[in-house]
Amino acid sequence: MAKATRSADQADSLHEQVLNNKLSITAPDDINDAELFLLHKLYKHLFLPELTVSKLQFSDIRNWHQWWFSTLYTWAGELRDVQMSKGGFPFATPQAFTKEIPRFETQYLNAFPLLPSLPEDEFIQLLARCHVDFVLLHPFRDGNGRIARLLLDVMAVKAGYTPLDYTLWNDNKVFYFKSIQAGVAGESQHLERLIRDALPQRQ
Template sequence: MSRYDVTNSEGDFQPGGEEGVLRNRLGLTRKQDIDDAETELLQALYEFVLSDSREILTFDDIKRWHHLWLGNLYEWAGSLRTVNMSKGDFHFAAAAQLPRLIGSFEQELLNRFSELSEMDDEAVVQYLAQNHVEFILIHPFREGNGRLSRLLMDTMVIEAGFEPLDYQLWEDNKDFYFKSIQAGVAGNYQYIECLVRDVLEQQV
C-alpha cells in the first residue's frame, strides 16, 4: 500500500513497478531501490543546505531544496503537487489551495526566520512547532514532505543556536505525533510543542 492516497491516474506510477513506486527518471521498479536512492540524495542535500549560511528563508528556497533532492528521480521535483492527498481519513490541503496557503505560510512564518537568533527558548519551541504543523498540513509536494519538513526544522534550529535534532522520539511515538498534527488544524499547537521541546531538551 502507498503511504498516501492520491486523487490521480495510475500513470503517476512506474510501469511494471512494485505497488507504490512512482514513475521515475531512472526506471526503478523496486521499492527498496527507490528508498535507497532517495535516502542517498537526501544526505547530500542535508550537507549542502546545512553548510549554507542564510539571513532569510523563502518558500522558493524550499522548492529549490526539493528539486535538488529529487530532481534526478522525478520530473515534478520542486513543483507544487497538482493532486489531492490524504492519509487514511485525514486530508491534507487541497491542491487548488496551495498557492494561497503557501503565501500565508511564507508571510506569517518564514518571514520571521531572521528573528530566530533573538528568540528565547520557549519562543523558539512555539515557532518551530507552528512551522512544522503548517508545513505538514499544506503538504506542498507529491513526495518527501515529511523528510523535507525535518530539514526545514533543522535549518531553523541551527539559526536559533542549536544542533540538528534527533527525531527518534517522534518515530517512537508516531500515533501521538500524527494526532499532534491533526490538532494543528484547529490551531492547537501545544502537543507538537511538547515533542519539539522534548527533542531540544535531549540536546541539553
C-alpha cells in the first residue's frame, strides 16, 4: 500500500487556477488536496489488496478517470472536444481520437496479459512508447499526466514490479518534457532511462 500511495502522491502538476467544479471549490490548494485524496482512493481501489485489473481496454482508462474525478467535475471520464497544447506542444486533435484510440489499444493495451513474460529491456521500451503516445493523445480535459502515470503503474504491477517512484521525474521536469518531445520524434532512449531509474526491482 505504501508504494501505491507514494506513487499517487507524486502528482505531475498542481492547479494554479481552479476549474469549475461540483463542490464550488475556489482555492487552488483545496482543489489540489481534493484531487489527491480521490487519486489515493483510486489507487487503493485498483491495487489493494492486489491488482484488480486482469485485462486492459481504453474504456478502463476512461473509467479510472471517471471514478477519480466524478465527485468534482461533470466531464469526468469524457474525451475532450477541444484542441489543447502545452508549451507550444500540440496534442492530438479530438477528431483524431476515432483512429488513434483504437491504435493505442491495439499497440499497447492488448499486450497487457503478456507483460509478465517480457524481458525487462523490452518491457521498458514498451512503457516508454506507451507513455509518449498517451501524453500525445491527451484524451481528457485535465488529469492526463496522472492517469498516464497510473497506467504505467498498472502495467508495472502486472509485469511483476511495484508502482514506479517518480521522484526523479518531478525533480527533472525539463528533462522529462524534452524526453517526451524526443519520444515523439522516435527517440525514446531518454524516457527509457527515466523509466528504468523509476522502476523498482522485479518481484
